[in-house]
Amino acid sequence: MIKNKSDCKRHDKSLFLELLNKTALSSSSQKAIIWGNIVWTILFVAWTFQGTIYGNAWLGQALGPLVFIGVHFIFGLLVASVFYFLKVKNKLLLSSIIMAPIVIRFLAISFGLKLALMLYGFYFLINIFVCCYVRQLVNGKVFNKHIIGLSIFSPIFFLIVCNLTKAPEIGHFIDKNTIPKLDLAVPSPAIVGPYKVETFTYGSGKDIQRSEFSGGSVLVTDTVDGSILLENWNGFRAFFRKIYWGFDSKALPIQGRVWKPKTYDASPLILMVHGNHSMEHFSDKGYEYLGEHLASHGYTFVSVDQNFLNNSHSEGFFEYDIGLEGTDDARAWLLLKHLEQWREWQRDPDMTLIGNVDLDNVVLIGHSRGGEAAFTAASFNKLSHFPDNAKLEFDFNFNISGVIAIAPSDGRYKPRGRLASLKNTSYLTIQGDVDADALIFMGKSAYSRVEFDSQTFNFKSSISIHGANHGQFNSDWGRCDLYQWMCDLTFYDDLIMEQGLQQEIAKVLVSSFVDIVIRKDESYLPIFQNADYLTGQFPNTYFMSNYFDSNYSKIATFEEDSNLRTGQSGLIAGTNFESWREIWLQLHPYWSGTDLNTHVVELAWNESSLATYRLSLSDSLDENSCIGFAISSAVCEIETKTAIDFTIRVADKRGETAELPLSQFRALFPLLAKKARIGLQAFYEPVFQSVRIPLAKYIKSNTKLDITQLQFMELVFNKTPNGKIYLDDFITAKCH
Template identity: 40%
Template sequence: MLLLLLGAGDVAVKGQAAVLLTVLLALVLLGGATALIRASGWSWRRAVCVVSGAMTLAALITFLVLPGWYVKANNRPSVTTSLDGLPNPGLPGTHVFRYFTYGSGTDRQRSEFASGVTLRSRTVDGARLIDGWNGAPGWARTRYWDFDPKTLPLNGRVWMPEGDGPFPVTLIMHGNHDIEDSSDKGYAWLGEHFAPHGVVAVSVDENFLNSGFSDLLASVNGGLDKENDARGWMLLEHLRQLREWSKAKDNVFAGKLDLDRVVLIGHSLGGEAVAEAALFNRLPAFPNDARQIFDFGFGIQGLIAIAPVDGQYHPRGTKTWIEDVSYLIIHGFLDGDVQSFMGTSQFARVTFPECVNCFKSSIYMLGANHGQFNTSWGRADHSMPGRFFLNLEPIMDAELQRGATKPLFTAFLLTTLFGREEYRSVFEAIPRSAPWTAQSVELVTDVRTGDERVIADFEEDADLQTATLAAARIESQGLSRWSEAEVKIKWEPLDSAAVRLGWQPHKDAQAPS
C-alpha cells in the first residue's frame, strides 16, 4: 500500500495507542535513567538506558513530524480509449456567470448567509429526521448556531450562467468536517467551472450537522447519530426552495432553472446523502416516519459520489438501492479517512430496470486522498493527533487531483444533462491515465450500462446452478472448487457476491469448463 494505514477506525486507534505507549515508555526510561544517574552517579548501564531512551524518543518524534516517504506503485499496462477530436471538458466554458448566496439572513457565524444574502430562504423542520440534537450536546449546538432542528436554514452558494435559461442544476453536498470550518466554500472550484459550461451550481451548507465542540459532550449525553437521511432530505428541500423561486416573478432565478435536469454531487457523508436524496425523491413519505410527507418529484438524472461512506442510513433496515439514475463514483487510493472503497457497495446497488440510456462508472484514482477534493479540507485526512500517523508524501498535488477530476465530472454532466453521448467514451476504458491532464494520473475504472444483459451475477440465490437470466443454468466439469461467496473490501464486506473456481493445472487433468 502507498499509505500508512493508521488514522481511523479500530486499526488506527490501536496503531496510535501503540506508538503513544512507546513514546511514554521511552520518556519513562529516559527520565528514570537520568534521575538514577543524578542520584547514584555515572555507570555504563545507566548511560545505555539514557542513550536508548533518547534514541527511541528521537526516532519516534522524527517519524511523527516528517510527512512520510514516497512509495511508487507497480507499473501496470495502461489502456485508453481514443478521445481524438473530443473537446476537453476540463477547459473553461463560454458562459459568463454571476456568484451570490441565499440563506436565512440571520446566520450568526457567517456574514455571507446573513447580511450578504441576495435572497432570504425559508427554514425547514427536520426534527423527525435528526436524532441526537438534544441533551447537553444539542444545547451547545443550538447555542452556537442559534437555531434547532425545527428551524433548519437553507443556505447555499450559487454560480449561475448569465443569459436566457432555463439551465440544468447541480447541487454539491459536503461531508463531515470541523463545524467551525465551513465546508461548503471548498467546492468553488467546481461551481466556477460548471457555470461557464451552462450549469447552475449550488454548494449547499449543512455545516450545522457536522462535528464540533458540542460533540465533546456526546460521550456524556448523546450527540448527532446517523443523520445522513437528514442530509439527503435537505438537498431536496433546497431544490423545493429553488423551484418556488424559479416560478416567482422579479426573482433572480425566474426562468433560469430546469429542475427536470438535475445532478447531485456529494463528498464523503454527502456522497451517501445524494443516494438517500435520489431514494426520497420518488417516495411519498419518510420510510422511518410516514408523518413526514415527501412530494418532491424532481428530475434527478445523475449522481456523483466523491469518496462516499455507505450504510450509515438504512431505510427499512436495508441499504439504499438506486434505480434508473446514472451514477459516477470516484475514490482516492490514498484516502486516509474513508480507507475502504465503501462506495463500491452502493455502485453494486445501482440498477437500470427501465433506463437503457443510464450508466454507472467507478473510478479509483491513484495518488488522490480524501480532503483535496475540497479546498478547505487539505492534505491530511485527519485532525491532530491522527494526522501524525498518515504518510503524506505519496499524495499527489492538490491542484493536480482537482485538475484530473474536473474533466471527468464535466463529461458526466455533459452526458447526463445535455445528452452529449460522445462524452460517455471518457468512462468506457479499463486501467488507464486520466484524460486531458498535464501529468499522468492513473485510474482504475469500471462501467456498466442500462442496455447490458446480465447472464449471471451470482446474487440471486444459494443454488450454484441457477443464473440471473431466467431459465439459464450453470454447469461445470473438471473443477476442483466451485462455490459462491461474499466479496470483501479492505475493512468490510461488499454488497456483492462472486463465484470461486479452482482446478488442477496438471497436464493429465480434465480441462475445466
C-alpha cells in the same frame, strides 16, 4: 528501606526500589511537576480562548477536553486511593499510572493498541528517569551513566517507532509497469466553458457565524423544522449549538453558494453537499473549483451549507464523540428542501435573479457523508413520507437524472433497517486509493444497489484513482485526511498526488457525467466504460473503472440461485480449478460496516492442470455486439509481482473458435495494498474493472467464425500459471 535523602545516590538496585515507591520524590521535584501542569493548563486555556476570539474555535471547545480529563481524573483518584493504602509517596510515578488510560486511549486511536502500549512504556520510563535524576540535574550533575543510556536508547526507540509506523513499499506495482492509455477524440471536459459566471449566496439571515448567509445573502430563505430527523439535537448539544449558530433543529437554514452562467437559456441545476468536518471549519466554499467550471459550461451549481450538522470539537475529544449522530437522513432531506426552494423561486414571476433554471434535469453530488446523503436523497425523492416516521410528509418528485458520490460513506442511514437503493437513476462514484478518512471504497456497495429496468438509458460507474486522497476533493480540507502530526508520522505523503491534479480529474469526471445524463452527449461515455481513456487524459495516473448500463443483457450475475452451474441465460461449466465458488463479497476482511452487496464467482487455479470456465450464450448477436464482464484480482501486490492474464475464447455452433488474450483489453494488476493510518495493518480490497470485447475482434482472428450463432464464451487460464480472481456481471451488449 533506603533512607538516603538524595534521590539517586544509590546503586542500581535502588532504582527498582524507587519503582516500588519505597522512597518519596523530593518536594522540590514534586513542586516542579505541579507547576509544569499548571503552566500547561494555562497555555491550553489561553489557546482555547484565543481561538474563540479569532473565530476558529469557541468556548465550548474547552468543554470536551475538560470533561474528558475530568472523568479520567476521577478514575485516577480511584486508582490513587488503592495505592494510598500501599503508602505510595512517589507522586510523579503515580501520575504515570493515573494518566495511563488517557494516554493509551489517545495513542491507540492513531497507532493501534500494541504500538500505544509500547509508546506508553517509553513515556513511563521517561518519568522514571526524571523521577530518579531530576535532583542530580538540579545539582549540576548532568552526565551520568543512566542519562547517557537514555540518550542512546531514545534514538533507537525512535527508529523502532518509525519502522512500525512507516507504510511498507506498497502502491508501487504500477510504477514498474506500463499503464495502458487510449485517446478520446473529443475536447477535454476540463477545458473552461464558453459562459461567463456570476455568483451569489442565499440563506436564512439568522446564521450568526456566516455573514455571507445572513447580512450578505442576496436571497433570504425560510427555515425548516428538522427536529423529527434530528432526535439527537438535544441537551448540551442543543444548548451549545444554539449559542454558536443562533438557531436550533426546529429552524434549520436553507442556505448555499451559487455559481451560474450568464445566459437566458435554461440552466440545469446541480446541488453539491459537503461531508462531516469540524463545524467550525466551514466546508461549503471548498467546491468553488467545481462551481466555476460547471457554470462556465452552462450549469447552475449550488454548494449547499450543512456545516451545522457536522460534529464539533466541543462535543468530543480523542474520539470520545458525543456529537450529533443520525444526521445522514437529515442531510438527504435538506438537499431536497433546497430543491423545493428552487422550485418556489422558479414559479415566482418576480424572481429574476436566479434566471431560467431547468428543474427537469437535476444532478445531486456529495462528498464523504454528503455522497451518502445525495444517494439517500434520490431514494427519498419519490416517497410520500419519511420512512422512519410518517408524521413527516414528503412532496418532492423531482426529476433527478443522476447522483455523484465522491469518496462517500455508506450504510450510516438504513431505512427500515435496510440499505437504501436506487432504480433508473444514473450513478457515479469515485474514490482515491490513499484515502485515510474513508479507508475503503464504500461507493462500490451503493453501486451494487443501483438497478435499471426501464427503456430510458441510464448507467452506473465506479472509478478508483491511484494517488488521490479524501480531503483534496475539497479545497479547504487539504492534503492531510487526519491530524497533521498523524500524517507526518505515516510517511504516506509521497503517495498523494497534487491537489490541482486531483481536482482536474474531478472536473473531468463530473463534467462528463452531467453532460451524458442531462445533455445526452454520449461522446464522453468511453471514459466510464474503459479507464484507459482517463489515463489518456492524465498520463501516468492509474485508474480502475467498473461500468454497467440499462442496455446490457445479463448472462450471469451470480444472484440467481446457489447452483454454480446456472446463470441468467444458460449453463456454466468449470474444470480443474483449485477453488470455484460463489460468495457474498466483503469490501475487505477488516471492515464490517458494509459489504459489496453482490455475489461473485471466485476462481483460483494453479499450473498443475489447465483450468477453464465456460458460459453458454443465447442472445442474438452480431459484429456490432460486445461481450463483457467485471473482474478483480484477488491477489495483493505484496504476494505477487506479475499481472494476471488468460485467454477469452468464443465458439459457434459449428465448432469454429477464436481467442483473444485478456491483456489486449485490460491490464489486470494485483490489488494495490493500502495502509493509510498509523498502526493499521496493510490491507487490500477488491476493485472491479469492466472488460468489454467487441465480437468484431474475433472475426479478425478467425473469419470462419459465425458471430450470429455463438454457442459459448470460455475463459482459459493458460497464461498466468497461478492466480485467483473474482468475476461478476457477465453481459452482452451493443458496442458504442
